[in-house]
Amino acid sequence: MDERWIEMLRSFVLACYEGIFIYLVLAIVMCSVLVVAAARTLIRQRDLDPLQYHEMLDEELAPAVSLLVPVRNSEDTIVQRISCLLDIRYARYEVIIINDGSEDETMRRLKETYDLMPIRSKVHY
Structure with a gap:
């Protein structure tokens, strides 16, 4: 009876090792496919004309930006x-x-x- 349990345990451990091995092989294959796809995309985009910085600054569809300037006792500057x-x-x-x-x-x-003029506005919560 003891040998049968040991044999079952041994076959279970071997099955786990095989499952982990298959999982690792699949993960390596998928990562390799993703690296190749990313490299192809980068090569294709390298040939495209990059958007010029000054064109983006004048673009009306550029995202709006808020500049927050905290001031305290800076009368001179x-x-x-x-x-x-x-x-x-x-x-x-x-x-x-x-x-x-x-x-x-x-x-x-x-x-x-x-x-500057004061503006009274309602704060909506």
């Missing part, structure tokens, strides 16, 4: 920083200035330079 951000050449972007509790004249300088 705020106008120069914001004007540099406004000079960016991109189709659709916005500059959002976050006044993080400035204790100097940062907000006054922004209001004077860019004619």
